[in-house]
Amino acid sequence: MNHLSFGELFEEARTGGKSLAQGEFLFQKGAASTHLYTVLEGCVRMVRFTSTGDPIIMHTARSGDGLAEASLFFDTYHCDAEAVLPSTVACYDKKRIVAIIGASPQKSLACIAFFSRQVRSLRALLEVRSIRSARDRVLHYLMLQAAPENMTVRISGSIKDMAHDLAMAHETLYRILANLEKEGKISRDIGIIKIHH
Amino acid sequence: MNHLSFGELFEEARTGGKSLAQGEFLFQKGAASTHLYTVLEGCVRMVRFTSTGDPIIMHTARSGDGLAEASLFFDTYHCDAEAVLPSTVACYDKKRIVAIIGASPQKSLACIAFFSRQVRSLRALLEVRSIRSARDRVLHYLMLQAAPENMTVRISGSIKDMAHDLAMAHETLYRILANLEKEGKISRDIGIIKIHH
DNA sequence: CGGCGTTTTGAGAGAGCTCAACATCGGTGG
DNA sequence: CCACCGATGTTGAGCTCTCTCAAAACGCCG
Structure with a gap:
């Protein structure tokens, strides 16, 4: 900001x-x-x-x-x-x-x-939460958070916090992130997620 | 307002x-x-x-x-x-x-x-949506919306709109409302829901 | 080292979504 | 006035996704 x-x-x-x-x-x-x-x-x-x-x-x-x-x-x-x-x-x-x-x-x-x-930003959170599918919700959240230049999201706080923003169980989020990484749609470092187009 | x-x-x-x-x-x-x-x-x-x-x-x-x-x-x-x-x-x-x-x-x-x-009010909506159980979500939503004096909620728009606020399928909301009414926790008229303590 | 919180993966159960059928109601036009 | 249409409301049944419960690996800090 x-x-x-x-x-x-x-x-x-x-x-x-x-x-x-x-x-x-x-x-x-x-x-x-x-x-x-x-x-x-x-x-x-x-x-x-x-x-x-x-x-x-x-x-x-x-x-x-x-x-x-x-x-x-x-x-x-x-x-x-x-x-x-x-x-x-x-x-x-x-x-x-x-x-x-x-x-x-x-x-x-x-x-x-x-x-x-x-x-x-509150509306954006609501927007995310009105998506039913947990997977789509994560993707949409990442797109919203990502810096447009490099498609990179900096995770503030823990993944659990992120799961809370996304209104889903943290285990679910871990699984989804693991899948997305396996599919090559994202890559992860500590505190950072990069989205591949 | x-x-x-x-x-x-x-x-x-x-x-x-x-x-x-x-x-x-x-x-x-x-x-x-x-x-x-x-x-x-x-x-x-x-x-x-x-x-x-x-x-x-x-x-x-x-x-x-x-x-x-x-x-x-x-x-x-x-x-x-x-x-x-x-x-x-x-x-x-x-x-x-x-x-x-x-x-x-x-x-x-x-x-x-x-x-x-x-x-x-946006925070209130987010609050509602962070409740996992659909039933509790409905109850909490009703409590937030209800006029304190008479515990009555005026539904603006359709039940479908309300289901959207609650981020759930409208069928689910119908079922939950029907159950709550059967249990005597609420009673309904057209466009109005009354909460029984 | 031992404890605590986060991260990760597994398995099972169940809540809620989807699809489907039908009732109801208000509007619209013949 | 009735027939038709679309949208809302309602209920049923099955299935899938996601939650919950468990357990273990990891890192951090005292």
């Missing part, structure tokens, strides 16, 4: 940082939402629970990623944020962010651009 | 309307994106295609819904918009919208609020 992150955009609204032990919650569902965050170090994930108590991982934020940006105009958080690893986050005061937006049309536009990019 | 739609927000940017015959395209992927739209009448859907040529319906917009809002800061459209029924749309000039945002902090904030709401 050659675009500003939320954090960079609203540096002036920053109120400090926070360290989280592994397993610690940054916030929980229903709590008053006063700040937005970006992950500086570690890994924080957003979780909700079904009526039967099963956890749903909504998003996993690693260093550089924003957290809870969408709650800028909501009074409470809609899910839990739990540190998967020992982590540090930067905190940004919502009121100050709103003030900055009001004062700077330029930042305001950048902020809107930020959100519309996010909408697009 | 008791919130302003994109159209209401940027009424001054409106450049007129357009009528579409059934099957006609409002725009196609790759075309220069100069306008945003809202559907006044009829039904327009956004479609993309997989590498194998299978269509993926990304979104179905009915009267009152916006179209392509997320391309405000993109130069080209990323999918096709096709009228499913004879439809009319209102057109809004992107340049004018940007100008309005620059001039009015208030509208700018409203616009950001609009996008963050959209991010949340």
Whole structure:
């Protein structure tokens, strides 16, 4: 991304940082939402629970990623944020962010651009998930993620995370990747997948 | 929604309307994106295609819904918009919208609020789709959609559309709804589902 | 070395998809 | 007014894909 992150955009609204032990919650569902965050170090994930108590991982934020940006105009958080690893986050005061937006049309536009990019990438994920066949889903996902020049995908995080994005069991993804490689449609290195046309 | 739609927000940017015959395209992927739209009448859907040529319906917009809002800061459209029924749309000039945002902090904030709401609802859809079991997926979807007071869901569009949101075959959804009703967990009327606690 | 998480492969069971037939409903035209 | 048509809704049956459960190899870190 050659675009500003939320954090960079609203540096002036920053109120400090926070360290989280592994397993610690940054916030929980229903709590008053006063700040937005970006992950500086570690890994924080957003979780909700079904009526039967099963956890749903909504998003996993690693260093550089924003957290809870969408709650800028909501009074409470809609899910839990739990540190998967020992982590540090930067905190940004919502009121100050709103003030900055009001004062700077330029930042305001950048902020809107930020959100519309996010909408697009969420739509892309939904697009992937509406493909029934697991194999086609993987192929489509790879095509979307691949850099157009070299048709190469950099895997951020583990294959398990990727399986989660793809809404399939990780074993299934391993098998499919193995098949695609056997067929010569892709080749793999650690953290990298190359698509052969 | 008791919130302003994109159209209401940027009424001054409106450049007129357009009528579409059934099957006609409002725009196609790759075309220069100069306008945003809202559907006044009829039904327009956004479609993309997989590498194998299978269509993926990304979104179905009915009267009152916006179209392509997320391309405000993109130069080209990323999918096709096709009228499913004879439809009319209102057109809004992107340049004018940007100008309005620059001039009015208030509208700018409203616009950001609009996008963050959209991010949340997309996340909610993703949340639903990350539930494996079709039955649990339906239950969770209904809980999310239900009005908290009366636990009632108003089905907009057909059950087939709902099945699409849920990323499952429509036959499966029919069966699951029939089961839930047999078990007494829900009751149904035309266009309405009531959840029994 | 020992424990933990990821990666990988195997086998079996079952959930959900596909194909198919039929009912229902609203619109359209003769 | 009725016949016809298409789309939606509904239910049945079979089969396949994918999930789940298992087990083992691998790498990493204390």
